[in-house]
Amino acid sequence: MLRAGLYIRVSTEEQALHGYSLTAQREALTKYAQEHSYCIVDYYMDEGLSARKSFTKRKEFMRLLDDVKADRLDVILIIKLDRWFRSIRDYYKVQEILEAHHVDWKTVYENYDTSTASGRLHINIMLSVAQDEADRTSERVKFVFANKIQRGEAIAGIVPRGYKVENKHIVPGEPKDVEMVQDIFSKFLLYGSAYTTARYVWEHWDWNPAPKTIKNLLKNPVYIGTYYGVENYCEGIIDKDTFAQVQEVFERKVTTKSAPTGRIYLFSGMLRCANCGRLMSAFYAPNSGKSDGRVYYRCESHARHGYNVCTHSKHLNEKKLEKMLLENIGPYIDQYLIEYRAKTTASNPAKAERAKISAKLEKLKELYLNDLISLDEYRKDYAQYMERLNQIVVVDYPKLNTLALEKFQVQDFQAVYTTAGREEQRSMWRGIIREIAITQNNEIERIYFA
Structure with a gap:
């Protein structure tokens, strides 16, 4: 046969x-x-x-x-x-x-x-x-879709969660569905993990999504009103700052690498020696033959070259750092926000002086164009103003998206963290913290939040 x-x-x-x-x-x-x-x-x-x-x-x-x-x-x-x-x-x-x-x-x-x-x-x-x-069918379908998109019409009856089709247009759906989508974005910024967020949705909403489904939802620009590359195609139900911050979390997660041994280090790539500025590396130390070893972080400069390059010789215990952060994450965030607001709202004399000189340059230009001063006078005054302008250095404090930190709930974070696996715990830390500067006495000098 x-x-x-x-x-x-x-x-x-x-x-x-x-x-x-x-x-x-x-x-x-x-x-x-x-x-x-x-x-x-x-x-x-x-x-x-x-x-x-x-x-x-x-x-x-x-x-x-x-x-x-x-x-x-x-x-x-x-x-x-x-x-x-x-x-x-x-x-x-x-x-x-x-x-x-x-x-x-x-x-x-x-x-x-x-x-x-x-x-x-x-x-x-x-x-x-x-x-x-x-080929002809494909061309016809693309033409129909392009026309629908230009008219702001839905191209299919199935739309992302939180939306519905009404009069051929995509509009926000039932209030409960909109609230759920907004909660998903908020909780992801809190947890930094699609897996943990999916588990939260299963426990608190009438939906049991896979982590990949949550990830696709969070990356869908329709939630800020952009559909098939067309801005303002529909009404957004997520503000653009929140959406941008979620995308930043995903970008940081791409750079996360697992150790060759398969072990997960909670703060790998996040700790920097405040003494020499180099990233601290993680290593595992067996605990005298017992089953549970310990994870430490050390300054790579000192480990390789000794005191001639960096004096940061102490090893930082991961458990101690984790405990310190969990107990003090709220005050750390509060202090960071206070400093950030103070710096961004403070007056900037150099910036104000540059603005004054720029205004004088515009006025000088008008005088010349209206034949009120000669070309030689214009060139002379212009050179003097430009010389003063080039001497002024303006240092702007970088604009950061503090929305997630302002909404951060310490108790929610701690409750989920204690039940999460190590990979999810690492994602949660990376979701809110970009870098931590560690002194040579293994104290936290500064936390740079994401």
């Missing part, structure tokens, strides 16, 4: 309505295999995937090819050629693999013959027609 692999693909509901559903294809292929005394090895079913998508992106198709390469199949059954391919280039790539392993393919609703030149020509013509039809 010939060993058969039955390949099934459906991409849209329309195909299902026309009799191409997974069930309909499976029944037709099974019946054909039984009538021709084939031994069915397996069913390979790709759902919701276009035939124009590269075959390498079709998971079940790739599993089928793996079985071909392993010589587990003699023939592949499909209902029609368009279930198989709509790309001539991809077809011949796969056909080369099939021929190398002496595997044939058959369509149960059509008659194709790959053993003759005329048969292969017929396949080429049909694939060209199918590819052209798919």
Whole structure:
């Protein structure tokens, strides 16, 4: 008996309505295999995937090819050629693999013959027609979508959580759904972890999302009103500062690396020696043969070059640092916000002086244009003003997004932190702290919040 692999693909509901559903294809292929005394090895079913998508992106198709390469199949059954391919280039790539392993393919609703030149020509013509039809359909769909986007209309009935379609437009949904989305953004800024946020949503809202779902939600610009790259496409339900800060958290998380041993160090990449300015490295110290060792951080400059480069010789115990931060995170944030507001609201004499000189330069220009002073007078005064302007150095305190810190709830953070795993705990610290300067006596000199 010939060993058969039955390949099934459906991409849209329309195909299902026309009799191409997974069930309909499976029944037709099974019946054909039984009538021709084939031994069915397996069913390979790709759902919701276009035939124009590269075959390498079709998971079940790739599993089928793996079985071909392993010589587990003699023939592949499909209902029609368009279930198989709509790309001539991809077809011949796969056909080369099939021929190398002496595997044939058959369509149960059509008659194709790959053993003759005329048969292969017929396949080429049909694939060209199918590819052209798919290209035209794609162009029509893109044109329709572009027009809908220009008119501010929804291009599908399914919209992100927190929204609904009303009169063909995307508008904020039920108040409860909007509140849930806003709470998700707020809690992610608190926890810094999609996993921990997903768990929170499951415990407090009527939804059980996967961490990846939460991550996709948090990265979706529709929540600030941007849809398919069009700003103000719809009403945003998340303020732009909050959305930007969430994206910054994700960017910082990308730089987080795990240790080669697989151990998770809570403050890896966050601690800097206040003495020499170099990042402190983490290491694990076994505890005299006991099962639980300890994690320490040390100045890398001193560890490598000794006192000649840096005098920070003490090792910082991770447990002690963790306890210190948990107990004092609230006061640290309060002090940081007080200092930040004081610096950003303080008067800046240098900045005011530059503004005065710039105003005088504008006035000088008007005098010259109105023929009230000569060109020589203009050049002389202009050179004097510019010389004074270049001597003034303005140091602006960097503008930071303090929204998450202002909303930070110490008790909520501590409650979740105690039940989280080490990876989630590390994400929570990275969500609020960018860097910590450690003195050579292993005291916190300064915390730079994210």
